Amino acid sequence: MPELKLRILFDDAMLGPGKAELLTRIAETGSISAAGRAMGMSYKRAWSLVEELNASFAAPLVSSSRGGAGGGGADLTDAGQTVLALYRRVVEKARVAATAEIAALEAMRKPTG
Amino acid sequence: MPELKLRILFDDAMLGPGKAELLTRIAETGSISAAGRAMGMSYKRAWSLVEELNASFAAPLVSSSRGGAGGGGADLTDAGQTVLALYRRVVEKARVAATAEIAALEAMRKPTG
DNA sequence: GCGGGTTATGTCCCTTGGGAAATATCGCTT
DNA sequence: AAGCGATATTTCCCAAGGGACATAACCCGC
Numbered sequence: 001m002p003e004l005k006l007r008i009l010f011d012d013a014m015l016g017p018g019k020a021e022l023l024t025r026i027a028e029t030g031s032i033s034a035a036g037r038a039m040g041m042s043y044k045r046a047w048s049l050v051e052e053l054n055a056s057f058a059a060p061l062v063s064s065s066r067g068g069a070g071g072g073g074a075d076l077t078d079a080g081q082t083v084l085a086l087y088r089r090v091v092e093k094a095r096v097a098a099t100a101e102i103a104a105l106e107a108m109r110k111p112t113g
Numbered sequence: 114m115p116e117l118k119l120r121i122l123f124d125d126a127m128l129g130p131g132k133a134e135l136l137t138r139i140a141e142t143g144s145i146s147a148a149g150r151a152m153g154m155s156y157k158r159a160w161s162l163v164e165e166l167n168a169s170f171a172a173p174l175v176s177s178s179r180g181g182a183g184g185g186g187a188d189l190t191d192a193g194q195t196v197l198a199l200y201r202r203v204v205e206k207a208r209v210a211a212t213a214e215i216a217a218l219e220a221m222r223k224p225t226g
Numbered sequence: 227g228c229g230g231g232t233t234a235t236g237t238c239c240c241t242t243g244g245g246a247a248a249t250a251t252c253g254c255t256t
Numbered sequence: 257a258a259g260c261g262a263t264a265t266t267t268c269c270c271a272a273g274g275g276a277c278a279t280a281a282c283c284c285g286c
Contacts, residue, residue, distance in 0.1 A: 005120040005121075043262095045244065056222060057223055067253030090211040094119070101203045108171060155275055180232075229284105237276105239275085241274090242271105246267105251263080251264075
């Protein structure tokens with residue numbers, strides 16, 4: 001079954017599968033670096049994506065702290081949880097709505113890829 | 114209003130906005146090079162995308178001919194027209210299904226981007 | 227047969243996005 | 257006070273993708 005990747009283009013920023021998964025991993029791990037590692041991306045890239053996200057929305061989606069117990073950490077703000085939930089709902093609704101067409105496209109593909 | 118970009122990932126190929134627009138332009142202009150020019154891309158890139166498309170599906174989506182009146186040309190096969198129509202329907206259905214969530218996300222964005 | 231315009235294909239080069247690594251900073255913990 | 261672990265930030269470097277360019281093949285009209 002083909003996968004559906006979905007990207008929302010705002011005026012000057014965008015939200016897609018990469019940032020959504022990063023938010024998910026941050027929520028899971030409580031750390032930007034751990035989230036990046038889990039996705040096989042460098043800390044620099046993970047951090048720059050977080051920076052973009054925080055700059056794009058009225059309220060930051062990720063809050064992070066240096067020092068302290070464990071050296072620091074990061075987690076999703078309420079806004080971050082809301083955005084992630086909304087994005088997931090967009091993907092799911094799109095997937096359901098387009099099931100028939102996607103199946104039709106899959107049926108037209110070359111059998112042995 | 115944010116734009117929704119949608120990409121379908123098959124096992125080894127993918128179909129997204131770029132290839133869809135290219136197919137549209139080929140249908141309009143009857144030429145791969147003219148379609149590429151209209152999109153601001155080099156002929157080489159346009160041609161390579163067409164090659165990928167033709168290789169991905171059981172039947173070629175674009176038929177092309179060299180020489181002849183006007184030097185040659187290209188147009189969509191029946192399969193090409195079908196694939197393009199299906200893709201457009203996917204995008205439209207997804208857009209409609211996710212309208213509410215997209216509006217909610219837009220409302221959370223930073224005002225002055 | 228020659229020229230024109232397009233498809234088809236290869237080569238070279240340059241930009242750029244991202245990785246790797248080094249460094250600074252911070253605040254608990256001990 | 258020293259150490260630790262994570263965030264924050266910079267610099268350097270490189271491989272891959274795409275553009276520009278060149279060339280060949282092709283076929284109709286003149």
